[in-house]
Amino acid sequence: MSKPVVELTDPRALRALAHPLRLALLGLLRREGPLTATRAGQLLDESSASCSFHLRQLAKYGLVEEAAGGTGRQRPWQATARATSWPSRPASLDVRAATDALSAVIAERYLVAMLDWIGRRDDEPDEWRQAPFGDHDVYLTADEMTEVAERTAALIAPYLPRTDDESLRPDGARRVMYLDVALPIGRRS
Known part of the structure; x- marks a missing residue:
């Protein structure tokens, strides 16, 4: 991969990525490295x-x-970047619609991954069955929500180099998906 992040601002590119198989292919290439279409x-x-x-x-x-x-x-084929980003507050309605469509497809992928885990966790060793699965309903300001996100990113950051460098992975390490989602609930007061 030639760069850490590719930023998408073109609504056509965002809509192109908002396809389950394309997201799966991109994720696969990022995890496994170069692959043929056949593989x-x-x-x-x-x-x-x-x-x-x-x-x-x-x-x-x-x-x-x-x-x-x-x-x-x-x-x-190989991925061009480790991650993809797009505007969190797009100016145009076209880009906003495309980012919403992409976010919805990604949310569906997260749900599928969670349901897969639920279906197979009984086959896992005890130490892996203890993986957290829950939520916290808290009251935060927008600034506090940003702070929590930044602190979470800082906690995960030391482990990210293991993604690309197998020599950094300790014995027993496995790929683990941590979801970083904050959802303001209900109406603004």
């Missing part, structure tokens, strides 16, 4: 033709690129 299809239980099409769509918007080491059907 990606095997890992995601999708056809290689479908993966190839969606990889080309992601490439059109700079999210993936061809990697060295292959041609034709055997050409590998």
Whole structure:
């Protein structure tokens, strides 16, 4: 990957990414490194033709690129960045609609991941079954909400280098998804 973050501001790019298979492909390439469409299809239980099409769509918007080491059907693809960002307060209605659509698809992916965990956690060792699963209903100002988010990011930051460098992972380490979501509930007072 050539950069840490790619920022999307074009509503067409945001809408292109707001597709479950494209999000899955991008995540797979970020985790596994360069893969052919055929291999990606095997890992995601999708056809290689479908993966190839969606990889080309992601490439059109700079999210993936061809990697060295292959041609034709055997050409590998790689993610261009470790993460993707987009405006949290888009100025145009078109960009806002696209970011809302993308956020909805991502929320669905989170739900699927949680339901998958619920379905398989009984097969996990005790120490992994203890993974937190809950919520906290608190009253915060907008500034406090930002502070909590920043403090959470600071807690996770020391572990992020392990994502790219296997040598930093201690024995027994596994990939763990931590969701960073703050949802203002109810109406403003």
